[in-house]
Amino acid sequence: MSNTDLPGFAELDRDGAIEEAASKVDGHTRQAFLRRTGAFMGAGAAFAALPAGAFAQGGASKGDVAILNFALTLEYLESAFYAEALSKGALKGETKKFADVVAAHEKTHVTTLKSVLGSSAVKEPQFNFKGTTASQSTFQQTSIVLEDTGVKAYLGQAGNIKAKAVLKSAASILAIEARHASWIRNIVGNGSSPSPAPESFQSSLTMSAVLAAVQGTGFITSMPSASAGGATSGNPSVTG
Amino acid sequence: MSESHDGLTLEEVDRDGALRETAAAVAEAEASGDTRGSLLRKTGAFVGGGLLLGGVPLAVAGAQGGGLPKSDVTILNFALTLEYLESTFYQRAVASGKLQGSLATFAQVVAGHEAAHVQALLSTLGSKAVKKPSFDFKGTTSDPKKFAATAQVLEDTGVTAYEGQVTNIKTPAVLMAAGSILPIEARHAAWIRDINGRGSDPVPAPDAFNPAKTMDEVLAAVKATGFIKG
Numbered sequence: 001m002s003n004t005d006l007p008g009f010a011e012l013d014r015d016g017a018i019e020e021a022a023s024k025v026d027g028h029t030r031q032a033f034l035r036r037t038g039a040f041m042g043a044g045a046a047f048a049a050l051p052a053g054a055f056a057q058g059g060a061s062k063g064d065v066a067i068l069n070f071a072l073t074l075e076y077l078e079s080a081f082y083a084e085a086l087s088k089g090a091l092k093g094e095t096k097k098f099a100d101v102v103a104a105h106e107k108t109h110v111t112t113l114k115s116v117l118g119s120s121a122v123k124e125p126q127f128n129f130k131g132t133t134a135s136q137s138t139f140q141q142t143s144i145v146l147e148d149t150g151v152k153a154y155l156g157q158a159g160n161i162k163a164k165a166v167l168k169s170a171a172s173i174l175a176i177e178a179r180h181a182s183w184i185r186n187i188v189g190n191g192s193s194p195s196p197a198p199e200s201f202q203s204s205l206t207m208s209a210v211l212a213a214v215q216g217t218g219f220i221t222s223m224p225s226a227s228a229g230g231a232t233s234g235n236p237s238v239t240g
Numbered sequence: 241m242s243e244s245h246d247g248l249t250l251e252e253v254d255r256d257g258a259l260r261e262t263a264a265a266v267a268e269a270e271a272s273g274d275t276r277g278s279l280l281r282k283t284g285a286f287v288g289g290g291l292l293l294g295g296v297p298l299a300v301a302g303a304q305g306g307g308l309p310k311s312d313v314t315i316l317n318f319a320l321t322l323e324y325l326e327s328t329f330y331q332r333a334v335a336s337g338k339l340q341g342s343l344a345t346f347a348q349v350v351a352g353h354e355a356a357h358v359q360a361l362l363s364t365l366g367s368k369a370v371k372k373p374s375f376d377f378k379g380t381t382s383d384p385k386k387f388a389a390t391a392q393v394l395e396d397t398g399v400t401a402y403e404g405q406v407t408n409i410k411t412p413a414v415l416m417a418a419g420s421i422l423p424i425e426a427r428h429a430a431w432i433r434d435i436n437g438r439g440s441d442p443v444p445a446p447d448a449f450n451p452a453k454t455m456d457e458v459l460a461a462v463k464a465t466g467f468i469k470g
Contacts, residue, residue, distance in 0.1 A: 094439040101443060108448035151423050158419040164407045168452070171406045171422065175399050175450035178423035179430035183444035186434045191342040196434075197349060197427035200356035201420040 061162045068166065069122045070207055071173075072113040074153055076124045077219060078146055079106040085133035094187050095136055098143075102180050109173055123224030130218065140188050147181035149213060155204035178202070308368075309410045316414065317370045318455055319421075320361040322401055324372045325467060326394055327354035332381040333391075339384055342435050347387070350428050357421055364417070374469040388436050395429035397461055403452035426450065 060068075082103035085091060091099050114121045132142040154174040161167045182196035189195065205213070214220065308316070330351035333339060339347050362369050380386040402422040409415045430444035437443065453461070462468065 097439045101445060105445065105448040155419050155423060158406075159412050159416055168403075168407050169449070171403045171419075172449040172452065174419070174423055175403060175426040176445055176448060178426035179445035179450070182427035182430035183434055183439070186431055186444075187439070191345045191349075191431070191435070195349060196431040197353065197424055200353040200424065201360075201417075202423040202427075204416075204420070 060166070063160060064162050064166050065117065065120050067157050067161060067170075067207075068113060068117055069120070070157070070210075071154070071170070072110065072117065072122055073125070074150060074210070074214075075106055075109040075113060077127065077214070078150065079103070079110045080124075080127045081129055081133065081142070081146060081219075082106055084127075084129055085139050088134050090133075090135055091139060092136065095140060095184075098180075098184055098187060099139070102143075102183075105176060105180070112169075125220045125224060126222040127219050128221045140184060143184045144181065144188065144194060147177055147184060149205070149210060150177040151181055152203060152205040153207070153210040155202055156206050156210065158204075308414065312409060312411050312414050313365065313368050315405050315409060315418075315455075316361055316365050317368070318405070318458075319402070319418070320358065320365065320370055321373070322398060322458070322462070323354055323357040323361060325375065325462070326398065327351065327358045328372075328375050329377055329381060329390070329394060329467075330354055332377060333387050336382040338382050339387060343384055343388060346391070346428075346431055346435060350391075350431075353424060353428070357424075360417070364414075375467050376469050377467055388432060391432045392429065392436060392442065393465075395425055395432055397453070397458060398425035399429055400451055400453040401455075401458040403450060404454050404458065406452075 082099050085099050086096075086103055129142070132138040151174065154170055154177060157170065158167065158174075161170060185194045185196045330347050333347045334344075334351050377390070380390040399422065402418055402425060406415065406418065406422075409418060433442045433444040
């Protein structure tokens, strides 16, 4: 998913804060960026098998904590998107069913990630989905972009994760995000266009590419200043 | 993959007991540790869900199997066997000419993907690749209903198989390859589930976290289908 595939953004970042932040993501400031902003979209990542608080305060490598918070931010975004769409009441038929099921999954991913990260978890940002949750068609198109991005985000981190338990959990979420993406694509295109499985090998996105894409959506309007415990730390060398 | 047992029994096909013997050996190998690779190499058998190599053949191809740890070669051959099974299944289903509409579109697209997975795995493994087994799909490729039900089982199994090997892979390039195939199998699974249930039953994404299966569990499930003749 290139930035241009995302439904209109940019207009929200009036003071350029998000853009400035994104520009620093590639280097050693990415972790600090994530700590400060606690933001950005989503695809989940990890933890089904991890005990609560396992990654808080020194329980894991800084790189894994950064990846988990990256995933948590994406899951916050997805979860909020589906919750808002359901509350607007504009969805019907299978699209409504899809939203019901997926909303529960994303919420579970958020809860699990927060539990694993404990005090190192970033806080939830504030969102503005710009009306995309108010109609069936804009909801569908946005959902396709979010789910496809989620798949690419998780896959992009597979080679960066250090703890096996985190990798295992990330793989279990990766598969679910892919199922979501395929499902909404089939609802929209009935197997033709967009195809539920458009390629033989799934493409991925680096963390910075995902953050830039999220920034491009303008869906995130404000970011918490720090994690609950202020202890989020990450490996500066984490490469998307 | 308990659903795969429906109507399919190993005994129907495994007349000389070769598969049962192999399955027993797999269990022993699992217990002892590292003979699984040679076992798979010897039998060249078992089903499918693919696991690895997606975009990766490029990164790993030069190794031609020789530069990879034995355990990775075993995992790749496990994946190759599953992909052989899936690929042949779809190829025959498309050739049967009995599928129509969305089911035909699904079969055509997925047949192309599975064939690409087989090719990628073959090029990665080089001379270490297991040979393609003979298959008997017991009429499931020429009957739309049976095809739809079987495709769902195969794809769900493929996802659990790749997921179960993620933490066993040692080579980063192989992990990325497997990682790029895993979500494609998941997309296939959700797609056929949506065709079968239109979002209700079976649900395209039944759980918040996708379950995983060990190599032994997958091999046992494949054995139970009786699809592999030897």
